Amino acid sequence: MPTSSQSFSFHQSVIDEFRANGGKVGGPFEGGDLLLLTTTGARSGASRTTPLGYVRHGDSLLVVASDLGGPRHPGWYHNLLAHPVVRVELGAARFEALAVPAEGARRDELFAHVVRVAPGYADHQARTRRVVPVVVLERAEPEGWEGPARVRTLADKLLEVHTWLRGQLHHVRTEVEAHFAARAAHRGPGEPPAPGLGLQIRQRCLAFCQALEFHHTSEDGHLFPGIARHHPHLSDVFDRLAEEHRTVARLQDGLAALLAGVHIADPDRFRAELAEMSAELNAHLDHEEEALLPLLADVPWPPQRPRPTP
Known part of the structure; x- marks a missing residue:
């Protein structure tokens, strides 16, 4: 061996x-x-x-x-x-x-x-x-993604990441509905079968949460401070976005806990809670785009390396 x-x-x-x-x-x-x-x-x-x-x-x-x-x-x-x-x-x-x-x-x-x-x-x-x-x-690329040629600015890159995040959240909701449909279709004695979408839902939720956490860490640590240096009059905007990131982190934990109990959840209550969390997360992405896309439209992506001095 x-x-x-x-x-x-x-x-x-x-x-x-x-x-x-x-x-x-x-x-x-x-x-x-x-x-x-x-x-x-x-x-x-x-x-x-x-x-x-x-x-x-x-x-x-x-x-x-x-x-x-x-x-x-x-x-x-x-x-x-x-x-x-x-x-x-x-x-x-x-x-x-x-x-x-x-x-x-x-x-x-x-x-x-x-x-x-x-x-x-x-x-x-x-x-x-x-x-x-x-x-x-x-x-993992967003539906309709045609390759890096479409991403020419940092605004394009931000929108691409947000599109992927929205797509994963949509997939989670779709798979949850498929799980509830399978439960409703169960007939006969005994308990309904264990969720056949358990790992699928878990993986999508985990991918969404990890990507969102990385995205926000990058923004808080690098993107926002860099923009704020050139646009000090927008400090209130970045303070609000940072506060929203803390709210989103709480929502991420709640989403993971909610999905962990999908196999025993009441469908109507579960749908309502998931819809509320999804609406808050999408509202955050909408606000971030409104605040940041105009500022990033002229910033090239990928970042241009400075030319070496002769």
Whole structure:
């Protein structure tokens, strides 16, 4: 059995070859469908890149946490549970994706699809007593996003981030409704089945909250002070935005707690609370755009590096 250092060395050689040849590698992966998945360490917070086989399913990519049939889930799977937004390298393309493990009947359906395309995964499942997870990788860019050419100013970038945040919040609400519909359709004795969208809702909520927290930390620490130096007359605006960030942080905690109890919640009360939180969050984004977009419209993105003095 290879040592951990040998395994790391092999993985790194595959990564280097992949990046040097536009996604093409030789050896045991030659001719196969391979991507690079970069996750954020659940404990360390460090970036970790792993070469993985994948299977296409519609517009999504599927990766399987089989670890060749090992007894435990691989480290990259635990990482994406803690940090759902991952980076995918596919051929010469790089993009962010939301990683959502499938559950219940959907997991079984997707695993059957994987096995039809790549039968070896059936052997991996046969070697272990754990249920091998199937993870759906969905592009994280906002719907209609056409690539970095559209983002020319810092105003464009702010609007892109807000569009993504609004999209994730909309997805959370849609999946909550699907969960309540499944509960309402349950017939027969016994309790309704456990929510099949539990992980999906959790991952979207976590991605939304982490992205919003990072966005606000960047604004409070860098963006707002930089603008305020050039526009001191807007200090009241930035004070209000900073106060709203504290309110949004409270809403984030409330949203996470609310979604954690979706499987036992009263649908009408849950919908009302979720709608109220969503309205407050969207109102914050609206106000931020009204206050900041005119100020950022002439600031180039990405930031221009100063030219070296001769």
